[in-house]
Amino acid sequence: MTASWAMAVLVLGPLGGAAGAFAFPKGGRRLAGVAAVTAVLALLVLAREVVTNGVQLHRVGGWSAPLGIDLRGDGLAVLMLAITALIAGAVTLYAPPYFLPLAGAESRDRERWFWPLFLFLWSALNALFLSRDIFNLYVTLELLGFAAVTLVALAGKREALTATMRYLLVSLPASLFYLMGVALVYGQCATVDLSLLAAKAERGPVLWVALALMTGGLVAKAALFPLHFWLPPAHASAPAPVSALLSALVVKGPYYILLRLWFEAFPALMTPAVAQGLGALGAVAIVWGSIHALMQARLKLLVAYSTVAQLGYLFLLFPLAAVREGGWLAWNGGLLFLAAHACAKTALFLTAGNILQAAGHDRIKGLDGMTQVLPVSAFAFGLAGLSLAGLPPSSGFAGKWLLLSASLAQGQWWWAAVILGGSLLAAAYVMRVLSHAFTQVALATKPRPLPAVQEWTALVLAALAVGLGLAAQGPLDLLRLGAPVVLGGAGP
């Protein structure tokens, strides 16, 4: 019963906050604060219930599947909710001083819309992670997409609007593809519940087409190569807190659905070709994204391309976790990597926002001497970079180690090569920026000092990205609860 309440609050808390912020624009910040505290408390309650009593199921309105709607809190869902709460909480702290100095009517407008949209996005994400059927997942995916696209437009500049348009034009058809897939699945299996589907799914042309449609749509939303082209402009042109939300959380939503689909609902259809294919796209993404990150002239674009590359690692989970031996290692590694990336990437985007505000530009070549002004931000960038480059003892390292161990245990050495090569590329693009921290120049104009909150939020997240590597056992133990049957878990 407690867990049911907690799950409801996780969805309705931020949603209520969003409605409030919409109705009372002046109270946006305070409502966000209240919503954040409520959501975190609810999450703690839910996590406690899950850890002590196992997987928690809530039947909305008392109807059970396939008629009603189920919300389910298992280890994976709790982990994703926790990452979301962490990043969203950081953004709640970071955003007020960030929007403050942009005086004038325009900035008031931006902040006015930021809070309701941000809270709405949070609510949609929480609902997505708790949903238990593929139609419900569609609804939450649409809500998420709507909030994300609108948030990008907040920057108001011409390039941001172009980026928004592109994002929208990918997001809408992608949702449509996914929905068509859902319809086909329902026609074939007469249910949309993830747990029930596993029993009914059999290989056949209809399901193949359905899964192809759904996967295609989700992959486009998760910005996997070659459907990543919309991501860099969108993530780079949005305001810094929005970029952080998009890179750390929003792209993980569709990825999460892919995991649920392939490992829980349709493991029977996971052939080596599918797994290797997704992995191959991930591998290309790692190389492609990293090389483009190396070529960017602007910091935010570099960080955005780094997201393209790092998302590639997440897709290595498919070929590595699909094999029985070592599969569990890869599953752990991929999800640990996801958490690492969320923390590190948020830290990077917030740092980039700091630099942009202090210097008035984010050209990488012009960053000399910036760190003498923003030492804390430079430190944050360095720590987050450590995790991106997979250096120990960061969580990025722990994730890569698990993926690497799985690939070596399975004899799939080609993935090992990709994992290691990607680390070097990541180190190279991180160092491109970080080397400017050590050059010495006298600054012509004195940059604007920033509020301490802005710098320290980034540093704390970066430190978490590193520190999580030393405390990985907790999250990994959590993942065992309700783990997919194919990975040796107990299942639903």
Place this chain on the structure above:
Amino acid sequence: MNVHGWILPGILLSSFLTGMVIFFLSEESHRLRTWLNLLGAGVKLILVGALLQGIYHGQGYSLELDFLPGIPLALGADANSVLFVTLSTFLWFWTTLYAVGYLEDSPHRSRFFGFFSLCVTATTGIALAANLVTFLVFYELLTVSTYPLVVHRGTPEAMRGGRIYLAYTLGGGVVLLLAVAWLHQLAGPVMFRERGVIEGLVAAHRGELRVLFLLFMLGIGVKAALVPLHGWLPKAMVAPAPVSSLLHAVAVVKAGAFGIVRIVYDVYGVETAARLGVLAPLAFVAGATILYGSVLALFQDELKKRLAYSTVSQVSYIVLGAAILGPLATIGGLVHLVHQGIMKITLFFGAGNYAETLGVHRVSELNGVGRRMPLTTAAFTIAALGMIGVPPLAGYITKWYLKKGAITAGAEWVALVLALSSLLNAAYFLPILYRAWFKDPPAHWPHEHCFGRLETHWMLLAAPLVTAALVVWAGVFAESSFSPLAWVKLIAAREYGP
């Protein structure tokens, strides 16, 4: 946890916490920073003393923390750890004192000493690591924490040196990571143990173990500056003198050599490695490195570059010792871990003093420097003679054991390499000494600073005098029970067993 339980984490935290505090000190709080530095280094020294005392009384030390699934972060104090941790902590103390004096009034000291402390944390971590993954963690931390020190001056040349340094070391790190992960697939979690842990695998995985050995040497050889992986070392010479001393004598190169010692003795086991046939190629590479480094040193006019190539050559003595089967060679190699450290650090302290006090950077400018700075030059001379292998200094002991060991093992060519190397050492060190003592000083030094009655700042003077005294002590009292040699003999006895 009782008092003993705190010693290992204490050794690491004494410098780690110091560094973290120093990062956030303002540039102006000079006194506080100096005291913190010396306090951290002093506490570490005391803790290592306590560790030695405890071990002497039969106390065992180990500590495990959860890290990766099934693989803890493990610290321990076996004989090899104690050797390296004592060396690095002791030299650290003096390097800190030296660095405080050297960097007076230069910018970004908080950043510098913050990373300086992280660097010693990483080095002592490498020394105390009890399994391969822990070793890897600190090995990479060392890379990351030394980069800011190498590029400290922020000039384009420094940035370039730093970039090359990172490219080499991160590349090596990735190879090492692959090797470590692969070995874990074969052998499970690898704890360091005397005589190795892979004996049982030799029959089934002979080929793989050979490839793995190659990967380990490639990964660690970068830091140990084995030819042809040494390219970063001369470039990294742009760093300030205390950094060079520490890179060469205490931390980076030494960590590489220590890593090779660990792999050969405590992962493979020297006898198993010999059976796999991987030692002979390693000995060959080490021999080539010794000669190559010495030859190139001959042609360097810049003093620090000459010392850098000399390091390339000298560190491979350690590797050579590890690559020859037999207790005598083992003793020679391991004892050089200490001997090379104290000799090379003295030389770099001397070079730093010339640069800081007189503005002298080149060998050709050293004329008559002995009259202007007699104490520094005396220390420099002792270390240089030690490097050449003049009895009864530390370097002589090394070379004697290595030569004996090589001949016992039937590798006469090694004795030839050693003789040639000694000749070359003399060829590039004696001209320096000749200029310093016997030529007339110039009318004006390039860039002279005055420090009152002393020839230079007392902090700059104390460090080389102490380390030079050690060079003499390690040679003259080699056969006493309080010498590096005595400890190393103990290690060798355990490694080869009854």
